[in-house]
Amino acid sequence: MKIYYLFILILVTFMERLHAQTVSGKVDNVVVSVGKDRTAGKPALVYTNIMYKDENSNQLLEAWEKGNISFTIKNNGKGTSQRLIVSAETANADEVKGLVYPTVIQIDSMAPGKQNTVSIPIEGSLNLSAGIATVTVMIREEYEYDPDEITLDITTDEFKAPKLQITAYRLDAEQYLNLANVPVKLRLVLQNKGQGPASDTRLDIYLPDYAKPIDRPAFVLNNVGQTESRNIEFNFSVRADRMMDEIPVRVVVIERHQKYGLDTILKLRVNTISGNRK
Secondary structure (H helix, E strand, O other): OOOHHHHHHHHHHHHHHHHHHEEEEOOEEEEOOOOOOOOOOOOOEEEEEEEEEEOOOOOEEEEOOEEEEEEEEEOOOOOOOOOOEEEEEEEOOOOOOOOOOOOOOOOOOOOOOEEEEEEEEEEEOOOOOOOOEEEEEEEOOOOOOOEEEEEEEEEEEOOOOOEEEEHHHHHEEEEEEEEEEEEEEEEEEEOOOOOOOOEEEEEEEEEEOOOOOOOOEEEEEEEOOOOOOEEEEEEEEHHHHHHOEEEEEEEEEEEEOOOOEEEEEEEEEEOOOEEEEE
């Protein structure tokens, strides 16, 4: 019986030592490697809950998109770790260009049994190339040069330009006899006909001097996805003596890059459907 308990004790001790000195562990496309030997009396850092997330949660980092790599560090050793420095880089930067890691993270000393959650921001720049980026996260103590590493693959996609167009518009008016200023309603359809989404999108309307806005002439549309359409309604008034004329209304649409929107004049006539303005 004593031999049995001695065997169990030896086995548990061996497993604890093995866990503290983990050389590599793999979860899907994530690999953890420890750079230095974890001897007795030293800190032994273990990395778990390794995750990657991007803004639209499709596991694809696109140009101009932000994401983050997060994980938990726990000190399973007997000693206290000194200040930790956490940084990231693209191991195959010659193949996948345009990933940006804006922050180097520092973590104060960790006593045995303590843990921290780390979140590393990652961004795709405008010149991000499509491919599979091998991202290496390095964790080292302040005066150590042999870091632990977490390596994971992140799928990236290059920039795809949006193209915002007004595909239809109409100006409607009710009976306007005996009114000095006639209320009218502009209805228009804005569509993204490009290859990628338009972000930070805004539409502004400018009227001639004989017209006055009833609604606020600015529309914050935020993100307009590929092929997505937005219906806009805008109420304003027109001086009665100009109702039979062509009414020029300027529409300006801008997005994040200020390159793929539009600035156009709609020449409106009451109760007439028009469209396809670029």
